[in-house]
Amino acid sequence: MATTTLGGGVVKRTTRLADGRELIYFDDPGTTLGPERSVDARDLSPRPETATMRLDVLTGDWISIAANRQNRAFLPPAELDPLSPQTPTNPSEIPSRYDVAVFENKSPSFGPALAEATADAPAATDPPLGLADLAEYGLGRTRTSVGRTEVVCFSPDHTGSFGTQTVTRARTVIEAWADRTAALSALPGIEQVFPFENRGQEIGVTLPHPHGQIYAYPYVTPRTHRLLSALERTGDDLFDRILTFESASERVVLRGEHWTAFVPFAARWPLEVHLVPHRHVADFAETDAAERDELAPLYLRLLRGVDALYETPTPYIAAWHQAPVHVGRAGARLRLELTSPRRAADKLKYLAGSEAAMGAWIGDVPPEAAAARLRDAIQGVQL
Template identity: 75%
Template structure:
């Protein structure tokens, strides 16, 4: 594979392998104080788990990965046994060296490590594969090919994307773009999804500041529904959506290249969407200027969300990107930040109507939430 270019040449990339063969990539801050050399992972690790199986839900046509190896994940370990911290004599963690940002293949992945046959990377093969994946039948099974990666934002034990410096936030964005570009080239990958889960209320099992990237072997259900909406609306879907929101009452933060807003029909008590002003299908297609502004703007947004209450807010930050092989001129990159927090000590739980039927009821008027977020962002400490 040809080395993926970096938009900011000051951010250095170092590749290596973990003891069981998984890839580990270090991304150094532009103002790093770390040496270029990296330690070798000398752990004695067992074999990697076999690739999981995915089964089709005939009622919806959706694919469900049955990944039993995920039962072995570490759950809320003490700080001295943090598996995402740099290795130490008493902590044989996943990362052998001190780092700024580190990305490695998940030890217990939902997809992969197996990939499709190499010829599936060709566009014609990808289209045929998508048609087969969208076919519905009884008891259909396929291997859960793809890749799952962990993105460590910092060597510190606690924090999130919003607690990082602007320089570190910029390095993480470069890592997301780099990994999106490379994962999109893997045989059989149909969509790449960077995300951050923050807070125990969301189900986070590691307090270490980190996110993940999934490279799926299919187009996800949420994106399939988006494609249907684009078809129903017609040309100019995202341009019209952004124009309407930018001229409306729900904008919470805007810059030269990005705008964040509470959507018109927000499902969650806290929900913010962030769109680029220019049509780009994914993070890999963003420019240096867009990434630079995003590092500042996105960090401000997250700090504002945290400033709504006296304690940090749990959230899911989901980067929705266009499918790898189709409709990239129609689907625009979008961040969707959602939180179940509907008060200082209240959470929204998905009960019968929402969990069983997908029929949502919003608890907070979107305009009121936008007003609260604007005030929180304005008052958030840097």
């Protein structure tokens, strides 16, 4: 097992699962765990074939058709939690007790094939293409869905979320995000890396275990293409100007030395918060120790404030947007966009005709009112 010491006193230990997938333990500083880890002795089926992407000529979007995902776990009982440490009666994905664990998804949307063969991944059967080639239109175009998808377990506990972790554990996860962003960005054919957390069955979560995911895409995502177009029109200092504009408004909900959280001026969702670093950094790998140290408690305060809005936990998508690997890094800045469809204690915003079909959004809650409620909720948060 390869061992590396990372920032913040986090220790990284790399091993393999029984079918060859990579498993990485990230140990908290001062962990009570020993250095040894159990071997995964399961008898597993071979990994699924890499999915195939198809081009939608109406939009230019690539759609990955990953039929293997139909077989993924769906709300299993606690005693069969696939993200808990293995026991004699639970042959889960992680053989040992852990603090934070990251492993390759058994039912991936992208990968395991890459644009070129590596020590642990085969090469796609079609030749590598550049971004310009991927952007070409044509009926019936297909490509191998090269890339990688990983599961990030925040805790061995069966229930919870990022927001229920300690500051120390949150800092370990942030270090894991930075480490994986750098590693995945270096893989052949990867164009963008996306860490995220889905929280709540209302969002579609099928496992209550506290976890997130990381997608390493073989293209620049449609949402980021729109950002790059905006940067071309307005200049690479766009996020500096956004921070100045929002900081002078009543929409700021939380501010630190290195990060500011605000409800954006043109928020789409009933609950939408952006968390942006003050310094230009393209992704987690570019953040420094001070930024990571502050982010851990600040992000926890934000998430716990979101949960304090109502008597029950709030469903959300916590999306960490990062710059593409090879383009737009001078202007595209790392940022969190946290969104929730919850518009009242017992009401959700469903994307109906205008939003879902036409992309024409109608906001239900004024951003200034949403910010005031969230600021009040954050005031009472204790870490």
